[in-house]
Amino acid sequence: MKGDTASKAELLKAADLSRVYRGGKGVFGINLALEPGEVVGLMGPNGSGKTTLLRMLATASTPTSGSVSWFGNSNSREPSVRRRLGVVLDQAAHFEQMTGYQNAWFFAHQFGILPELARGRLDELFRWSGIWEARDQLVREYSLGMKRRLNLVEALVHRPQILLLDEPSLALDYRAELDLIERLQLLTLTGTAIVLATNDVHLAERLSDRILFLHQGNVIREGRVPDLLTELAGSKEVQLQMSSPVSLDKVRALPSVQAANVEGDTVHIVLARGANPAEVLAVLNGTADLVSNMRVRRPNLGDVFLKLTGVALPATHD
């Protein structure tokens, strides 16, 4: 929807992009193109390569092979490229001995924003992000959530054309997350493109036009959010909270079970359209008394990933 109103020129293009670390881990052969106003979500479990990929796209890391071009320029050190990127990295890195406002002022100036313009924009962004009252506090006194909000302020102040966000909703409360979604949706209407590395299913579903599922450094599936969800249309996810460990072999053997996985004390089972959750309980017959809680909900992107890989995304929202 967002790409329809903007030109189809590619703001960012990654071709056969790889970054290999010692030990063989990394990301391999990634292709990605980003149009104005488009939001691409990168999803995958911890260690799947989301942060590595995002860092390369943010010019913070050099690929082992392949190429990235930003606005048609493949020189990652070119200041005119970096000035048009807004980046929130995985670490909420700040100068801890300086106040939040001093930090944001410094970064605004680095991106070439004139003082009078910076003042107006920072005041608005600090108010929007809910840290206005804490603007003159030292960052070392900030909570993680406040530091992440400050990261967002710093990434947005120079009105970048591409936003590269690594877990932007991390440590945000629900209200702040809704505000973030609203702000980012508005930005896409003005042509800002976003790459979003996240395991927050709610955020990814609300914002993303396309999703790249990453697993062990490879893109295992790419598609538009509605298309991906349609694959599981009519199916449902059953969450069983167990009071002791349980084997899922028999459950997985059921024809109606599309995926099953254990995460901590919770069993996640994706059931096909029309399947009855009671079937699962019947199979777990001998152990059903160990089920301390049961929930059934509509499937989300986390379930699509579970179906594809058999691995659950961490910290997915309901």
Next chain:
Amino acid sequence: MLAGSVWQRELVEFSQRRRALVIKLLFPLLIAIPLLFSRAPVVYVAMALTMLIAIIGALGAGAVLTRERLLGLTVRYRTLPVTPGRLLLERLSINAAIDLLQLLPVLLLIGIRHPAQIAWWPALLLTTAAVLLIGNLLGAVASLLSDSPGEVMLYVFIPLLPVLFLSGVFTPLNDPVLLVASRFLPFSYLHEALLGALGGQPNLLLWETVLAGFGFLVGAAGLTGRLGRRVLEAE
């Protein structure tokens, strides 16, 4: 106080750390006053002060850059629209300038204590500035090897102590090869300038020391600019 540039930010952060500021200013005086007002032989005073100046330069930058790398700030630097060479040069130059400010009371005390040797003061100032910038650069390179601000001390001292020995700081160098080698090391000129300013017997002429101090200062600035990418973009 708001800071937009890298060097201004360093100054603001430094001035906001009041306790560290006081300790930083008092610490060299605590070492220098007993040395300057005792009957210690000039050669020992010059040796101790050369070591003090070299260590102050190297440890500060090394610890700060290691901490910043652990915090993830170094990765953020890579996303700024500033060349890494300029960024490192601005950072280390202002750090060296702050270190020089920290040592200024000591240098002034030397001038007050030995007014007849005041001609050596410019040489002392220049060689001190050069050693501080080189020390900061050494600390920056050492920070790449360190996993903690404490560990950086180890990587600073490993090269620093032999280099100080080769500079003739600990014992006079009689071997002609070692003597030539010492002239390629900035610490030897600082040591000579201190010997001159303290009323000792330097082996070099005043103008030679001034010229070397200036040369090492310019050379260190150039090298810092060139090593920016290596230091700030190492992964």
